[in-house]
Amino acid sequence: MKHFIFDCDDVLLDWVGGFRDFLVEIGHTPAEPRPRDWSMAEWIGIEDAATFRLIEIFNSSPAFGQLKPYDDALEMVRQLKDEGHTLTVLTSCSDDPSIVNRRVQNLRDCFGDAFPRVICLPLGQSKSQWLEVLRPGIWIEDNYKNALCGERAGHKTFILRRPHNRKHEIDGVDDVVTWVGTLAEVI
Structure with missing residues (x-):
């Protein structure tokens, strides 16, 4: 084995699909369905620090468990x-x-x-x-x-x-x- x-x-x-839905709910609609790079900041259109904070908030939310x-x-x-x-x-x-x-x-x-x-x-x-x-x-x-x-x-x-x-x-x-x-x- x-x-x-x-x-x-x-x-x-x-995860990306769930995070994208979360972003849309809070008014940050990404330009594309999926990011084309590890930089979520570029995908969302905001700075790296703000992006990392949004990831933390999403991972702490009930949606992360669904x-x-x-x-x-x-x-x-x-x-x-x-x-x-x-x-x-x-x-x-x-x-x-x-x-x-x-x-x-x-x-x-x-x-x-x-x-x-x-x-x-x-x-x-x-x-x-x-x-x-x-x-x-x-x-x-x-x-x-x-x-x-x-x-x-x-x-x-x-x-x-x-x-x-x-x-x-x-x-x-x-x-x-x-x-x-x-x-x-x-x-």
């Missing part, structure tokens, strides 16, 4: 669980207990008891130390920097193509991590 380690936001759950799962994530997680693999979530959403509880409950609501271990780090914190602890495994991420941390820790690393990370994929070839369009390509 293998150990699959998943990032959560925009791998298992549609994110929708990606369809391919539902299928893959169900299959991996049925096959008896170990599944872990490693996310940098917050370590505040109320936010962690929302994250864990949201994952349970979507995926049942598939994830016996959900590790929540402070917002934006590097996952490198935990990736060392959790090795060896199969690491699935959407953040290129965190994907590289997984590769350095010895994991087989996959990065999901999303509009915000495409600039890191050079001509569809990467000697370090494996780029995939869907989670089905991982197994």
Whole structure:
């Protein structure tokens, strides 16, 4: 059996979609449906500090605990669980207990008891130390920097193509991590 380690936001759950809905509700309608870069400030049209604060407010809101799962994530997680693999979530959403509880409950609501271990780090914190602890495994991420941390820790690393990370994929070839369009390509 293998150990699959998943990032959560925009791998298992549609964080950008939930955040976009939140922004529209408070009067900050982004120019495009999805950001084309990690800079949410550019997407929203406000400064970095104000953007980070909006992310903190969203992650503290009830809407953060009601994110929708990606369809391919539902299928893959169900299959991996049925096959008896170990599944872990490693996310940098917050370590505040109320936010962690929302994250864990949201994952349970979507995926049942598939994830016996959900590790929540402070917002934006590097996952490198935990990736060392959790090795060896199969690491699935959407953040290129965190994907590289997984590769350095010895994991087989996959990065999901999303509009915000495409600039890191050079001509569809990467000697370090494996780029995939869907989670089905991982197994």
